[in-house]
Amino acid sequence: MENKIKSVFSILDAPQPHMVGDGFRVSNFFPGGYKIKMSPFFLLDYNAKVLLPPTDELRGVGVHPHRGFETVTIAYHGAVAHHDSAGNSGIIYPGDVQWMTAAGGILHKEYHEKEFSAKGGPFQMVQLWVNLPAKDKMSKPKYQAIEHKDLAIAELTDNGGEVEIIAGTYNGVTGPATTFTPLHVYNAKIKAGKSAVFNFPAAYNTGFLVIEGEISINGQENAGASQFIYFKNDGEEISVEAKEDSLILVLSGEPIQEPIAQYGPFLMNNQQEIKQAISDYNEGKFGYLE
C-alpha cells in the first residue's frame, strides 16, 4: 500500500526575536510564537545566523533550573560552553548536539565559549525542549554530549546529500541520542536540485525548520531560510526538493497524551508539581552551581 502524503498545514515565518539572557537572540516558534501541536516537542527557539563582533564580555544565560523535560541544543555556527549542577561541563561546537535530560532537576548555565567570543563570528543555534512522559519526569538527570563526528549519516540517493540523524531512525540508520518516547530529529542536507523523502506515522507531530536554503515540499509549497513548515496529521510521506543547497532541521515525534503544566523552566503535569518544583528549587534540592 502506498503511503499517503503528509500535507503542509502552514508555513510559518520566524516570530519577532527576543533575548534569552544576554547571549541568545531567538525566535520562539512554539509554544509562544505559534500555538501548534508539536508534542513531544514543547519549545523551539531559533537563533538565526548573526555575525557577532569580538568581545571580552561573558554573554549567555546565568544559572537556572529545569525539571520535567530535556533540553536539546544544536549548534550550527559559534560555540557554547555549559556547566551543570551534576558536574557536567563542555563546549558545544558547530555540528555538535547537547541532549540534556533535566528530568528530576538540574541547574545549568550556558555561555558563548570564551575563545569564540574573543574572535567573534557567525552564531546560529537551535534549542528544543523535549517533554518527558509523567513516569520519567522525576528520573535521574543525565546528559548526552554528541559530537558532530558521532552523528549517524544516511546518504541520499543520486548523490543528493545526506541526512545526519541525531535521534530516531532514517532509512534504517539510527542516531546516537537515546530518547524516552519515539521521536526523530535530523539535520537533512540536500543539494540543489536533489530531493529526499521522509516517512513518519500520520499521528506523529511533524515540523521542519529551514536553517539554510530554499525547498519545495510535496511539490506544492516553497519555504525559505528561517521558515517552519508545520505538517498535518493526515499522512505519512513528505518529499522535499532543494531549490538551492539546503539544510533542514527535521522534527517528528509521537505525541505525549498527558496534561501539561508549565511555569518558567519547569514542565510538569499539574500545578501541584509546579509548586513542588519551585519549592524544591528554592530549598536547594536541585543542587548548587556558582
Next chain:
Amino acid sequence: MPFINQFKAYLQQKIALTDEQFELISGGITVKTFAKNQVILSPGETSIKTYFVVEGLMRSYSMDSKGKIHIIQFAPEHWLLSERNSFFNQPSDFYIDTTEPVTALVIPRNFFMEASVHVPCIQDLNITMLNNSIRFMQKRINMLLSATAEERYLDFIKLYPNLTLRVPQWMIASYLGITPESLSRVRKDLAHKHFNK
C-alpha cells in the same frame, strides 16, 4: 476575564460582595500597562494611586547616597502597592518601578471610603488589610534586626515563592538586607543539606 474581574475576585475572597455591588463601586478603577524598567514614582514626587498588579512585577525601593538600592517591597500578581507619604500630601521617599512588563489596576485614593457608602463591610476590610500590612511590616523589621541570612531567605521563599525565578539574586539580597555573597552562601548551604535527599 477582564482585568478588573481579578480585583473583584480578590475582594470576593475576603468579603461578601455581589457582582452588582462591585459594579457600583469600581467606576473609578482604571487599567494601566507599563513597560519593563519603567519608573512610575520617584522620590520627591507624590502619587495617591494604589496599584493592584494583574500581571508582571513591581517593586518599591530607596536609593542611598552611594547609589545602592534597598528594596522595600515586591508586588507580583494580586499584590497591592502604594507609597504612603503621598497620602499625607508629603513627597515620596521611594521609587516605584517595574521589574517586568506590568498590567495593573489603578485604584483611586478614596476607593475604600467611597465604596463603604454602598458596601459598609468594605470599611472593615480596609481596616483588616491595613492591620495586616502593619503586621507584615512589624515582622519584616524584626527579621531585618534579628534574623540570620538563612532565616530571612526561608521566610522570603514562603512569601514570594516564584520570585527566585523572576529577579536576579542581587535584588533578593537587597530585599533581605544581606550581601549577594551571603545569599549565595545560604543557597549553597541549603543545597548541601537538601541535594539528593
